[in-house]
Amino acid sequence: MDGAITFHPLTPDRFADLESLFGTSATTRNCWCVYWRQTWKEWNAGCGDDRREALRARVGAGPPPGILAYRDGEAIGWVQVTPRADVPRFNRARSAKPSPAETDLDAVWAISCFFLRKDARGQGLMTALTREACAFAARQGAQAVEAAPVTPHRPLTWDDGYVGIASALERAGFTLVEKRSERRSLLRWVP
Template sequence: MAEITIQAATPDRFDDIQHAFAGGGDGAGCQCVWWLLRAKDWDATTVDSRRDMFRAEVDAGPPPGLLAYIDGTPAAWVRVGPRTRQPRLAHTRNYAASPDPFDDPSVWAVSCFVVRREFRGQGLNRALLDAAVDFARDGGARVVEAYPIDVRVQKTSTNDLYHGALSTFEAAGFHEVARPKPHLSIVQRDLAG
């Protein structure tokens, strides 16, 4: 049985994060800064400038996400943090149905997963999600929000599942608060109780 360990995305793990990004999907190109930039600003960036922005974010702290290792090998990533630090969410029409104001710093968002191809199907998204909830709770979050895809409604490519699958969030105790599109859900988990 493989050993899964999860660590915060600290500066000393930057190269490990890059390894996790490089194994499939859009992580290597996106550098997980999509949610930090408005569309026009995103269009003006290159992969190198995105990597520099991401490095600056990781170096400045607090950690913008978590990194999963399988038997010591960097295998997967999740972005989690206060929704206010992911400004594109506030400017994306599909997420306007969120019941909480976007300037509420106690609402944290799980917005992106990356899993290397060779480690898919091993439950890493669920392990990262559980760790993200604990990380958010420890960081003072009142609510954790996410924007998963309902694959029962629409078949979705692996690259487009960076939001995560709705079934994973439901199994982790999240409940749907809005359905902006038939395949796109907004879910929350209340951490106050």
């Protein structure tokens, strides 16, 4: 990666940095990393502005729901990392549901979303963000961190990689729990 990269938990004083980062993509301007947090009814009733305010409220309530990566003072990457209890739709998704089913959803955390600015992709930032997210979760008492990344079989579009890329997470120390489909696996990192 070119230039020094720093990492910071997303706190209310850094929300404007996330807004700036998410402003670079129509996908993130619509989602605001609440897809896994909301019910279908809530998701379908809302819009990008509603979702941004939902995430702002979540950030304000604490603890930080993820990590921002910075280069030269600008946010260039994001990873959402929270207790599984905070992302109920993630827990119900076929590719991401906990294994075993009786997993403690407060003790096991999930990495559920990534966003990297276009000019920061392909430089190892996803792996670095993953390492930072795991270290953060461990400091908060997480017993493990799980993810359900994609294993690409063709060039990715942005929407494909938002759950993470398996090889990047494996470089950060994640190991296979269970193959869920040809392209998706449940991976786990343990401190």
